[in-house]
Amino acid sequence: MTLNEAIEKLNELEKASYALGHAQSILYTDGDTVAPKNSWKGRGKAMAYLSELTYKQLVKPETGETLETILQHKDETDEVTFRRAEILKESYDELHMLPMEEYVAYQELVNESMTVWKDAKDGSDWNLFAPYLEKLITARRRFASLKAPDKPAYDVLLDLHEKDATMAELDPFFRALREDLSPVIKEVAAREKPVPAFLKGPWPVEKQRIFSQKVMALEGIDPLCCTLGETEHPFTSGTNKWDVRITTHYHEDDVLSSLYSVIHEGGHALYEMDVRDDMQFTCLADGVTMGVHESQSRFYENLIGRSRAFCTPLLKVMKEVFPEQMKGVTEDELYSAINLSKPSLIRTEADELTYSLHVMIRYELEKAMIGGDLKVADIPGEWNRLYKEVLGVDVPDDKHGCLQDSHWSFGGMGYFPSYALGSAYGVQMLQEMEKDIDVWTTVAKGDLSPVTAWLTEKVHQYGHLKKPCDLLPAAMGGPLDATVYTGYLKKKFTELYKL
């Protein structure tokens, strides 16, 4: 096969892969937003067939040859094409090692598990979900053993979400978070502030929908390329830079929950929307790792969205949409209200200070679950024990405990650490950004475009082109350092709580 033939075949592969991925992504988003509940059966059939096609399009003898041909001609191949071949080779190897029936059966298991998890969560019924989780764990272990038989299974799963992440690296990372943050969390809890009266709302859903649109505009999200849906568990799903979907969830008695979901998912969306045009419709048009993706979402959510400077434009918008609820509220009061810290039950609702310890608990549980040291039946008890030990809270039921997150239902073991890593990456990026631009003046003006331009230059534009080991140190000004992250949190909450 000549190089030109191989490149042509690569383009054909990408065309099929884009189309099937596009369809699967839209079916998933539709299924979770506006589809009727009973649609799962037909969607399952369609998804299973599309998975089968995805497998068949990629796993055929000529694919290996095609990709090898390109990889052997690095000097004659442009950077984008070479990297596409590299990434597709990884996907090919991952699919290739599984028989198709097993691959399709796994997709069906995930589809079914997600539906069952929702019912289990609604009814706080661990026993309903447990047999599915059992199967998912078996499937993930089997995947890991095929992919890298010599590595611990959980390291293989971590690597899927955060390239090269290992327990050897994460153990000290999470230990540092816990050791550094626990004393502050305790001190803050001792000085608990009352929830200010204005936060109680009520916040009519219809007004919150209008508010969301204004928040997206403030964040700089182009509505021609990104729309907002409503789901139980907010997420972002993009097929290309001109078609990104984010979702949120409204509560009449809580405006902050949806506000920070919108900003968080909006951060993911901006990343996808800023990837270079020449990588669109290829496997590079995506975030490079989950950790880097979360670094962007949590950058906008916390470093910007919960900053003192952001309170200026935020209060203005809130007063426009909620004049009665926000009557008389000052920027300082808003800043304090959006940064109330208190150990709590739900990760996605957790404050910035306690958040990463929610992640740490999941990391410990996943290590044990995948490593074989924790039975599925024992997860609720262990979850509750860790929440008491680490955060000092009593878990009343599994809905507010080990059934709260969707991740395990889609086989996403190894995903959670990305949230904490991303938070840490983001703080290091902010330090670098502050050297280049006057972040807080522009944020206070309600103009986030210089912030997004900086992130686009350092991170977004590259999509999956640069490897994380090249991308991250350049954007962060050095290697990962947990103390930069904990230092930022300690400073912020020491000031906020006058410790």
Place this chain on the structure above:
Amino acid sequence: MTLNEAIEKLNELEKASYALGHAQSILYTDGDTVAPKNSWKGRGKAMAYLSELTYKQLVKPETGETLETILQHKDETDEVTFRRAEILKESYDELHMLPMEEYVAYQELVNESMTVWKDAKDGSDWNLFAPYLEKLITARRRFASLKAPDKPAYDVLLDLHEKDATMAELDPFFRALREDLSPVIKEVAAREKPVPAFLKGPWPVEKQRIFSQKVMALEGIDPLCCTLGETEHPFTSGTNKWDVRITTHYHEDDVLSSLYSVIHEGGHALYEMDVRDDMQFTCLADGVTMGVHESQSRFYENLIGRSRAFCTPLLKVMKEVFPEQMKGVTEDELYSAINLSKPSLIRTEADELTYSLHVMIRYELEKAMIGGDLKVADIPGEWNRLYKEVLGVDVPDDKHGCLQDSHWSFGGMGYFPSYALGSAYGVQMLQEMEKDIDVWTTVAKGDLSPVTAWLTEKVHQYGHLKKPCDLLPAAMGGPLDATVYTGYLKKKFTELYKL
């Protein structure tokens, strides 16, 4: 190939066809409801590839043999399987005669034309849409010439939407409608009633959304299997009986527009939701023709939804949702208000009496357009001339004229007559239904289930199983008779307007 082998291959074909059709349907619905505007590019790529796959899955040498094998063993094959082979053979023949590139290019043309049509309609800019319509006409003519070179092209297109319909049958049908109805329309117009004050609203969109849900419940639509979206041009799209989508469009100053869109699309939805379980996920799980589909939608919309009896439950629901707007309004006032008749510009907003003449105008234009007697550039003039001649109204611009409907933009020439045929079928079905059940007592009680049960028994359950030539006379108590339809309209409007 043995019969058993053929049946197995048929099942494989249906599996692929269902999955690809499911994906295309959801992508279309998503694209028209919640997708960001700029998503068209990626969707176009995905749709083109899925079309290519649809073609490739069906058009291969073994398909012909598979279907022929089954068709040659009628006695040994069950009714459902045999009919599936028959219907797939028609699709196979239609696809087979076109080279794949031409088929895919046509799908792309349709995708692009629909986007352009929307912009053209928004800007009332015929010249923007004209070159696309030109290409669509050429493509439809070419399709017709390949499918049945000896038949007039428009007859071939009519047959696609209403099996066996021909100009020879439709010319006298539409002539009868025009001759019978024109005098009544004139008399009614002479006794024009003022629009009652309460109709002016305003009708807040948020309240209308709640109203829609209640109307769907009144119509007997299971929300677990059917959800409502919002689009410029309302439509119904179903992939199986457990997953049907309908859409509507809200206007602050007009509550009836959305109300009757919801009831109309709800009628389509009920048809799809009542097809027998054993035909789901096969090519039989659909309405048998467009005309029969429209007979159901217009049955609920007009024969039920605009009946005197329906005003009892309808008024109740309206007073619940719109207590201020509906204060003091009586059932008789509501009945009069929902049946105001006046020649107007927009087909989808037309009253029951004048509606079919809107269709007749389109029928005449399409005959000339496809027959080669009307140039694309001359359509706006001819449209406006016919509206003046037939309905006596002046068309102010193409947005309210020849750009109002989406049908041509998706190549649906030959579709419009189905609306008038469906209306006529429905009235004949109602006559039969009245012999079996006490229609108006149950409708007045707000219980439409006996109506739907009757339609399910006679029409819905069969999906595409029975041929229209068998299904319709049984449900209608005889052949199509335009005078039954016009007789119904004349009686209703003579009473309403005390002619």
